[in-house]
Amino acid sequence: SxxxxxxxxxxxxxxxxxxxxxxxxxxxxxxxxxxxxxxxxxxxxxxxxxxxxxxxxxxxxxxxxxxxxxxxxxxxxxxxxxxxxxxxxxxxxxxxxxxxxxxxxxxxxxxxxxxxxxxxxxxxxxxxxxxxxxxxxxxxxxxxxxxxxxxxxxxxxxxxxxxxxxxxxxxxxxxxxxxxxxxxxxxxxxxxxxxxxxxxxxxxxxxxxxxxxxxxxxxxxxxxxxxxxxxxxxxxxxxxxxxxxxxxxxxxxxxxxxxxxxxxxxxxxxxxxRYLNDGDFVPETNQQNLFALTPTDEYILQDTTPYYRVLNMATSTFNDGVTPYHHKVIGGYHAAKLSRYQDLIDVHLSHEMMALQQAIIETGGALDSTDVRGFNVLNMLNAKWVIMPSQEGGTLPVENPHAMGNAWFVDELQVVESADEEIDALATLDLRNEAVVDARFAPVLEGFQPSRADSLSSIVLTDYDSDFVAYSVNTRKDELAVFSEVYYPRGWQVSIDGEPAEMFRVNYALRGLVIPEGAQTVEFRFDPPSIKVTDAIAYGALVIMLLTALFLIYRVFRAPKR
Structure with missing residues (x-):
């Protein structure tokens, strides 16, 4: 970074x-x-x-x-x-x-x-x-x-x-x-x-x-x-x-x-x-009530789709620590936020949230026929559910049928020369069928020519954890897949049927991967070499300390008594 x-x-x-x-x-x-x-x-x-x-x-x-x-x-x-x-x-x-x-x-x-x-x-x-x-x-x-x-x-x-x-x-x-x-x-x-x-x-x-x-x-x-x-x-x-x-x-x-x-x-x-007093400490029951499921949460959790994200517009979306307790979210809060994701918030998400909210109000929550161009990046981030404030002071769940899912194939790839061009292109492209990539990733794409995705090709999420994601893929030709996961190459290892593969960044912040024809398994595993190195150093130092201690004990017992 x-x-x-x-x-x-x-x-x-x-x-x-x-x-x-x-x-x-x-x-x-x-x-x-x-x-x-x-x-x-x-x-x-x-x-x-x-x-x-x-x-x-x-x-x-x-x-x-x-x-x-x-x-x-x-x-x-x-x-x-x-x-x-x-x-x-x-x-x-x-x-x-x-x-x-x-x-x-x-x-x-x-x-x-x-x-x-x-x-x-x-x-x-x-x-x-x-x-x-x-x-x-x-x-x-x-x-x-x-x-x-x-x-x-x-x-x-x-x-x-x-x-x-x-x-x-x-x-x-x-x-x-x-x-x-x-x-x-x-x-x-x-x-x-x-x-x-x-x-x-x-x-x-x-x-x-x-x-x-x-x-x-x-x-x-x-x-x-x-x-x-x-x-x-x-x-x-x-x-x-x-x-x-x-x-x-x-x-x-x-x-x-x-x-x-x-x-x-x-x-x-x-x-x-003044800043840390008795009012800041609450009984455990009150703390549990803070994270109690609302009727809206219960309704959304009935969705059996393996993985989707929730956009809560009934609270401060990007300073929210409650919604992530129950759902994968678009917002939430973390002190170590990636700068590229902050860029998406500043340039696109803040405006798209207002457009989506207006669309929900105008259609009464029936978004099937809504023009998706106003919230294309939210769809790219798989915002399948939206939590809206209600007039009675509660919340209401609204399903977004335009969310693009965990991964999809695209027909076209636009190559740009700078990060500014890349993030700006998200406002004009049809992100369901098109993607944008920085020119510095051209070597990864060498020999691949994007073409219309085959309708019979499929990609399905089969396993998901914080450090592991797996997809079952069946393609009728070489395909370009976009994954609705943040691109972070430092530590994420990619493999196709166990063989190492190289991902690249698409759509400013997501992962892209060229997948060859056939049925196979794609896996993303977070396994940074730095952890192995530091573990080896730590365990090595521990062994040296133990050996040194044993040697000193040996010398004490072997020393001649006076």
Whole structure:
């Protein structure tokens, strides 16, 4: 794989100003949850806009969404700054470099010079879906240096006796900044509304309500931000007071450590409970109910066809973890989504789903005579069943008679020179009878001339598992078969009657295979050589370890007794 697109990788880029969440968790509102769920913010809401606030999130940063901020603890950050002054040795500089470097990388599209370098030159970096995830390095480095700072204070209490300036600087950089944020938030942040929200409100709200609404929304979010700024200031103030009491020998080292641990625990506990609380843990019966079969599921599961896919348009199709529990699906969710499949979603599926939904509404679900050109790629992906929302709040099953099945033969093959041409061709070709292939696969097709598929030729799925697929094939001539399975050559081994064969990519994302005349079995088996190599290395290392242990035991028993 060539990795993900830059826009996709950097979509979840941490904002430069958003980095202050390390000190004040609600710098950008926290998480993408309804604003109406926050009582402090709703105290500022104007009555006429309360219903709108149920549809607007607390988060106003530039990321598409977030489950919560990256917060290391206000006084932990103060101790980190203090550690830069009092901790000696290379470890300090390594931790500082790790923290700064991870923050710069997390900025993504806001710091494209460094991001471009890593995408272009650092192996595997272009496989990350969210550059902000690199902040986990800062979340490790900052607390570790903070702990080393406490260690220095305990072991060398006189280090700040004659010069308390490092302590004052660390408290000023953290508690002082938090205090300034609390007193003058608009001086440091010019807007509390994201760019995408600005565009949405401009289109959705009447002109006479736009400015009053945005002013009220700003007041609500300022209240969120300043409340957390005061909170962080108080935490730093208490922590600073504890350190001062220790330096003045008013408390013992054990009490300092215990007090700081308790302070940080209360601080982090309070913030963490906002995003992971009792409401996120449900009884097992509730969890089972989430995956309970609906009447629609039961109806679809009566279909005895060996393999088909379900398209659920009654939920967020590509963020759905429930439908895949019972069915093979077009959507679902996985963090390691192939970029080619994401391309199909962006270029074709998102539009075709709307066309299919409209066709179902217009025909009442009777799709037999519908023009299939509006959802040809969905048919190619074998979307035999569609789950539609009903007016009563439930769902309804709709059968798609145009789904192309597990595999089929095509009459014609169009050769193109680029990936763009290949994906664009899917909108114009009759995918039931035609296929498109990139020119770089021409050597695999050498000597084969596509022709009209023989009506007596057949291909039937006989076995299917996550790492094995088998078909029974009977062809009257050499045929070109298209399989409704994603093309991924790294590990998939293909054979025809036990003899190795070579597949190629067709229709931008599917598997193609030239099948010779006759009755035979086609098998796809996921068996990557890399697994065999790593298994051999692991077992070999284990054998060496065992032999070494036996040799050492032998030497101990054979050694002469003194």
């Amino acid at each position: 060539d990795g993900l697109e830059r826009d996709y990788i950097t979509a979840w880029s941490y904002g430069i100003g958003e980095t202050w969440t390390l000190l004040v968790p609600n710098t950008k509102g926290g998480a993408s949850v309804p604003l109406s769920e926050n009582g402090r913010a709703m105290d500022k809401a104007r009555p006429e806009y309360r219903q709108i606030y149920q549809q607007i999130g607390q988060y106003w940063g530039e990321q598409p969404g977030t489950s919560g901020p990256v917060y290391v603890g206000a006084f932990v950050l103060a101790l980190f700054v203090l550690g830069l002054f009092i901790v000696k040795g290379p470890m300090k500089w390594a931790l500082l470099a790790g923290a700064i470097f991870s923050i710069l990388l997390s900025w993504g599209k806001n710091f494209m010079g460094l991001t471009d370098f890593f995408i272009d030159h650092v192996p595997m970096y272009n496989k990350f879906r969210a550059v902000s995830s690199i902040l986990v390095v800062a979340e490790f480095c900052i607390p570790l240096l903070a702990a080393l700072a406490v260690k220095e204070l305990i072991e060398r209490p006189g280090i700040l006796k004659s010069n308390k300036m490092p302590l004052y600087i660390s408290l000023g950089v953290t508690g002082g900044v938090a205090l300034l944020f609390a007193l003058a938030p608009k001086l440091f942040f010019s807007s509390f509304i994201s760019t995408s929200e600005m565009q949405m409100f401009g289109q959705a709200l009447p002109a006479e309500h736009l400015q009053p609404f945005m002013a009220n929304l700003t007041d609500m979010r300022v209240a969120l931000f300043t409340a957390d700024a005061w909170r962080s200031f108080l935490v730093v103030l208490i922590g600073g007071a504890l350190v001062w009491m220790f330096l003045e020998k008013k408390i013992k080292p054990e009490w300092l450590i215990a007090s700081l641990l308790l302070l940080c625990l209360v601080d982090m506990w309070g913030v963490n409970k």
